[in-house]
């Protein structure tokens with residue numbers, strides 16, 4: 001009798017402890033530099049992780065200026081997910097706030113690098129292009145690295161991380177197959193991309209496109225008259241069917257370029273480095289949205 005009363009007391013204590021934990025406070029704290037990486041982490045983390053992004057949805061990530069509260073977010077994180085290379089260099093100075101036992105993962109480490117010696121962006125030219133997630137194969141690598149990091153800091157929930165990652169990786173395989181089927185609608189000679197910035201080399205390599213140029217060869221800056229004239233010549237010579245501009249930049253340059261080069265189709269809202277409005281508010285949705293816009297404009 002006394003024994004079961006004591007046992008009941010333990011149960012009551014556990015129930016009380018659980019009731020006290022706020023719903024949002026359960027799970028380990030994970031901070032990602034971008035909303036795209038945060039989405040991948042949420043898919044793997046499920047209810048076992050609280051995931052936050054530093055750069056907000058819709059941000060031009062390369063130009064993001066960390067806010068004072070970002071240092072606090074980093075300090076409270078058990079896992080810190082960084083893309084690496086020219087995308088989120090601003091996270092380097094935030095990393096000194098990381099707890100000594102926090103796990104910092106640079107998701108692009110050791111992946112094959114494109115862009116070295118061939119981009120107008122000096123950082124990309126020297127270190128490689130950071131936009132790996134546009135090849136679904138590398139998004140899968142990110143997911144595997146996120147899964148391994150979560151398991152390392154929270155082994156008690158390893159089964160959940162493993163099974164959610166497995167289910168999501170299967171969805172990424174479906175996405176990759178779907179993109180390859182969609183792209184078949186575009187005749188080979190029309191698979192050409194002109195975008196705002198150098199975000200698509202991994203996409204182009206994986207899915208068979210040629211990159212012709214960028215409206216903003218230096219991220220965030222309008223091109224000079226000379227740069228624009230050179231791009232107009234390239235667009236004409238390559239018979240580029242459409243000009244793409246990205247959601248986070250003004251479409252003015254793309255429109256001027258299209259007008260000067262005689263290109264009729266301008267798409268002004270490709271979503272690139274951050275999640276956007278629905279249906280581009282998840283990685284899967286972003287990829288499907290962009291691929292549909294690209295296919296519809298070029299086919």
Ligand SMILES: [Zn+2]
Nearest residue numbers: 062197199273
């Ligand atoms: Zn970018």
